[in-house]
Amino acid sequence: MCDNTPRKINFGPGPAQLPIEVLHNVQKEFFSFDNCGSNVMELSHRSPAFSKIIDDAEKDIRELLSIPDTYAVLFLQGGATGQFSAIPMNLINLKPSQTADYLVTGYWSEKAAKEAEKYGKVNYVIPKQEKYHDVPEQTTWNLTDDASYFYYCANETIHGVEIHDVPVLPNKAQIVCDMSSNFLTRQVDVTKFAIIFASGQKNFGCSGIVLVIVRKDLIGNAMKSTPVNFDFKVQLSNNSMYNTPPTFSIYISNKMFDWSKRQGGIKALEKQSKIKSDLIYSAIDQSNRFYLSEINPSYRSRVNIPFRIAINGVPDEKLEKLFLEEALRLNMIELKGHRAVGGLRVSLYNGITIEETEKLAQLMRTFQTIHCVEAA
């Protein structure tokens, strides 16, 4: 540590905190990565040292998620938002319909659908939801027979809606999934998907990097106007290095994949995720509606938990403000909910430990004990 400031516990939606051992590891080799006399930032992306980093990162993520060779793994710039454009640009021409089905279950899938409208026809599978507290039954979904692809967001970071099972679609459309916020927090059968993508700053590193796992046979259909570094074919044939990649972000991803493996792999991470979210949901569910979660329990997110603090069922912004102050006093930060939702939000990415989550759950109980009485 460079000063006496205690380390903060960051429960924010991202960029997220990194495991302290990853930070130590990076700091230790700050002046000379792998005894090569340079920081990773200073390495040529064509150097053997950096090639090893990106190759190791790919090898580790393939191992963690059992990604078959029939899938490409791309490390790209532009974040998940970049993929909101890149995906229709690369896939909308898969079928003559040039139509994509979008399941909009919150802020991010809505953004993605809106962006896709620039590139083809977008069919909204369900009516616009007033509040994103639930996902309508699949029997009610309006699917396109010959959709180029079906798009959904596995976990809505802002609204806290997680779709726990991969939809089985009667039209057998290619499934594209934004897993930015729940990536590496649960087991996933990659073969059910055409594309999985996730930005780095939540569960596997820092911002500036988005991982795109794409079935190779779908590559090569990009619209002519696709920017060259959004063209999956170009990036695949250049090993994600058509142009200089975000080398430091890839390095941090590599460290995080390695850390994930040392945690016991995806099963262990899923277990940790369950334990952590159970701690928070228990505090909510046992609070006699002092803490309110408005999401249908079947779609509760294990990684982003928005909730309100309420008196007699009515959200109380003063109490919420007080809770944030109490949390800050205990070094817990970034618990304020998104402005679109209000209230509070706990994000439980992989860099958050069970102990840290317990500390927050404890605060929730203590805070309730004090303020529920006061309010009564």
Add this chain to the structure above:
Amino acid sequence: MCDNTPRKINFGPGPAQLPIEVLHNVQKEFFSFDNCGSNVMELSHRSPAFSKIIDDAEKDIRELLSIPDTYAVLFLQGGATGQFSAIPMNLINLKPSQTADYLVTGYWSEKAAKEAEKYGKVNYVIPKQEKYHDVPEQTTWNLTDDASYFYYCANETIHGVEIHDVPVLPNKAQIVCDMSSNFLTRQVDVTKFAIIFASGQKNFGCSGIVLVIVRKDLIGNAMKSTPVNFDFKVQLSNNSMYNTPPTFSIYISNKMFDWSKRQGGIKALEKQSKIKSDLIYSAIDQSNRFYLSEINPSYRSRVNIPFRIAINGVPDEKLEKLFLEEALRLNMIELKGHRAVGGLRVSLYNGITIEETEKLAQLMRTFQTIHCVEAA
């Protein structure tokens, strides 16, 4: 230092080495930036601590280059290559001609022109050059009367061609300039340009970031199919944070701008650049054609110097290989020329000191003394 490996001197074309004091500075605050208890990678891009970083970075670069308020400063992802697409997408509709003039003087402007062909008409101002050793006289340029913009690359990193004066165009077209490799190495009158852009990994930090300086009145003309995070209007109105920006890369840029100011600003950096390139060109010009530079001296780059080692005027790959080995023995790396050109290349970005350049110039003289005699 974490081990006994001596620090390498990286003469590569980028990612480039960083000043050692910048690395020390970053390492010192690795666990707690500005006493806030988190690494910068772990900060929310909406936090006051990160807002200060990006605001300071903008303030410093405005000060360094005297950028007027009529220009926006954007920090974007996708590198300079991303801008090869973004620029025509944002500017090609400026004029009904939907035509852009491209001056192709090497590898990178050629790539940019090819990419622009996707979005409008590209007029090649000069005939395709067989070897990029020179720039034809401006009197011979074939300009479009009502071009949406005129594009050139101020410094060709691979071919070592630098255009030292901003062209004065009879058609008064908006001038767009790729300054990736000579950015912050010389004074520049920003008001002569519509857009200046530069990627970070050469003169102001690490990869994953591209700085775009764009006159505000030109913003708002993007093609409908422009990906949202390539749309200058969207990024301007969101202070470069429409989506999560590459926070760590912006942090390093901030450190580098601050360092640049402490060097004495742009005048001091220009002087250093001249001293360093004079050292290498002197070694070349005083070598009696043992070292060959094939570029017209009026267009010699001060930052990327490709050269050959020759016996009786004929490039000798064996000697070049030997030179690389000798350099490596003295901890000087990344001196191999690009495969498109061959031979050797010295890149003298701002992170390279005069002393380090002297060391290389000394090696050039010593190597010549030994091997010119042997060859004779």
